[in-house]
Each structure stands twice: as structure tokens, then as C-alpha cells.
Amino acid sequence: xxxxxxxxxxxxxxxxxxxxxxxxxxxxxxxxxxxxxxxxxxxxxxxxxxxxxxxxxxxxxxxxxxxxxxxxxxxxxxxxxxxxxxxxxxxxxxxxxxxxxxxxxxxxxxxxxxxxxxxxxxxxxxxxxxxxxxxxxxxxxxxxxxxxxxxxxxxxxxxxxxxxxxxxxxxxxxxxxxxxxxxxxxxxxxxxxxxxxxxxxxxxxxxxxxxxxxxxxxxxxxxxxxxxx
Numbered sequence: 001x002x003x004x005x006x007x008x009x010x011x012x013x014x015x016x017x018x019x020x021x022x023x024x025x026x027x028x029x030x031x032x033x034x035x036x037x038x039x040x041x042x043x044x045x046x047x048x049x050x051x052x053x054x055x056x057x058x059x060x061x062x063x064x065x066x067x068x069x070x071x072x073x074x075x076x077x078x079x080x081x082x083x084x085x086x087x088x089x090x091x092x093x094x095x096x097x098x099x100x101x102x103x104x105x106x107x108x109x110x111x112x113x114x115x116x117x118x119x120x121x122x123x124x125x126x127x128x129x130x131x132x133x134x135x136x137x138x139x140x141x142x143x144x145x146x147x148x149x150x151x152x153x154x155x156x157x158x159x160x161x162x163x164x165x166x167x168x169x170x171x172x173x174x175x176x177x178x179x180x181x182x183x184x185x186x187x188x189x190x191x192x193x194x195x196x197x198x199x200x201x202x203x204x205x206x207x208x209x210x211x212x213x214x215x216x217x218x219x220x221x222x223x224x225x226x227x228x229x
Contacts, residue, residue: 053201057121057174060201063181070191075214075221081181081195083145084210086110086120088228089197090173095227099146108156111141112168124174132167135159147215147222178203190215190224 051060059082067074087093091106099107115137117123139149153159158166178198185192191214199205210228214221 051201053176057124057176059119059121059177059179061177061179061181062203063179063195064184065181068184068186068191070186070214070216070221071188073216073219073221075191077181077184077193080193080212080214080221080223081179081210082119082121082177083223084193084195084212084226084228085177085179085197087212087223087226088210089208090120093226094229097225099142099148099224100150102146104151104153104156105158107142107146107151108138108153108158108166109168111138111145111153112158112166113170113173114141114145116170120173121175121177123170123172125170125172128169128171130167130169132163132165134165138166144220145223147217147220147224176201178207191221 051062053060059078061078061081065078067076069075087102087110091110093102093106096102102110112131112133113120113123115133116131135153138153139151142151142153143149153166154161156166158168160167178201180196180198180203181193182196183192183194185194192211193214194209194211196209197207199207208229210226212223213225215224216222
């Protein structure tokens with residue numbers, strides 16, 4: 001009888017300890033585990049109402065972000081809003097009325113970085129990185145982004161004439177970009193994308209504004225002009 005009581009007390013103690021452990025882990029022992037979670041629950045990162053900061057560097061955009069049509073060409077508005085930030089604030093190009101107005105060094109540096117990175121904001125290296133590339137790659141980016149490669153790129157300070165390559169130490173541009181796309185004005189062959197940038201996710205402090213004009217050339221959208229302040 002005595003042994004039976006000892007075993008019963010030991011069993012009850014184990015039950016209490018198990019319940020305490022489950023409670024500490026945030027699990028209610030009275031509720032089946034499968035009732036507490038559903039396998040099909042997903043966080044919609046791109047949903048404006050659930051926009052949240054994550055580890056690393058991202059572009060957090062709101063406003064008119066759906067792809068638009070210029071004629072028969074689909075244009076991703078978000079991409080060009082981010083390009084306006086890169087040119088207007090990373091590269092300090094506050095105004096150009098056509099691509100050839102961009103200073104050579106700025107154009108080459110911008111193209112050089114885009115040879116290796118899709119977006120400036122995602123460059124998360126902790127120190128500057130040495131990179132090198134060929135003239136054809138620089139011109140390819142200029143042609144893709146601005147619709148012209150009519151720049152005397154080998155006159156740039158980034159060009160090493162002895163090695164016949166472009167060289168650059170790429171700084172850490174990595175940062176979070178917070179913005180609202182305020183308006184997209186479209187006509188038959190171009191779109192004007194007006195974007196406001198902020199210092200924080202809840203968009204209380206103004207960082208700057210940019211208006212970028214995108215034109216269709218050879219069936220593709222290209223950057224034509226910019227004004228940033």
C-alpha cells in the first residue's frame with residue numbers, strides 16, 4: 001500500500017511539472033496543439049497594411065505601386081521610384097532634363113554599381129569593396145537604364161587605361177528606404193512618377209522628394225529626366 005501511494009504521488013508530481021513546462025512555453029495544456037496554429041498562415045510582406053521592418057536593408061513603399069502601362073509596355077513603378085532615390089540622393093543628381101545632362105563621373109559610377117547590384121539600398125558590405133569591370137558592361141547598364149550609351153566612359157577617372165578596365169571601391173550604400181509614391185502621370189509615351197521619401201517606417205519626418213520621368217524607347221522603359229529636392 002505504501003509503495004502504491006508513493007507511485008501515485010510521483011505520477012501526480014510529474015503531471016504538475018509537465019503542465020508548468022507547457023505553460024512556460026506558451027502552450028495551453030488544455031488546448032490541442034493543432035488548434036493553436038494553422039499551417040496555411042502566411043505574413044503578407046508586400047501588403048501595405050502589414051508593412052514591417054525586417055533585418056537587413058529594404059525599400060518600404062506605399063502609394064500607387066501597381067505596374068502601369070505606357071502604351072503597350074508594362075512599367076514597374078516601384079523600381080523607378082527607387083532609381084529616383086539612387087540618382088537624386090545617393091548620387092546627388094538633383095536635376096537633369098535628359099540623360100546626357102548627367103555628369104560623366106556620376107553616370108559611370110551609377111552604372112558601375114548597377115553592374116554588380118540591382119539596388120543601392122541592398123549593398124550591405126561592412127567595408128568598402130573593390131570591384132572591376134569592363135567598358136562593355138558599363139555601356140550596357142547605361143543603355144538599359146537611360147536608353148543611350150553615348151557617354152565617353154573611358155574618360156572617367158574610374159577607367160584604368162593600363163589595365164583597360166574600370167575600377168572602384170564600392171561604399172556601403174545599404175540603408176532602408178521609406179517612401180510613398182504620390183502620383184503617376186501617364187501619357188502616350190511616358191510616365192512621371194512623383195515620390196516622397198521619409199526617415200522612418202511610420203513616415204513622419206520628410207527626407208526628400210523626387211520626380212522621375214520614364215519614357216518608352218525601343219519597347220522598353222528608360223529613365224529620361226529627374227528632379228529631386
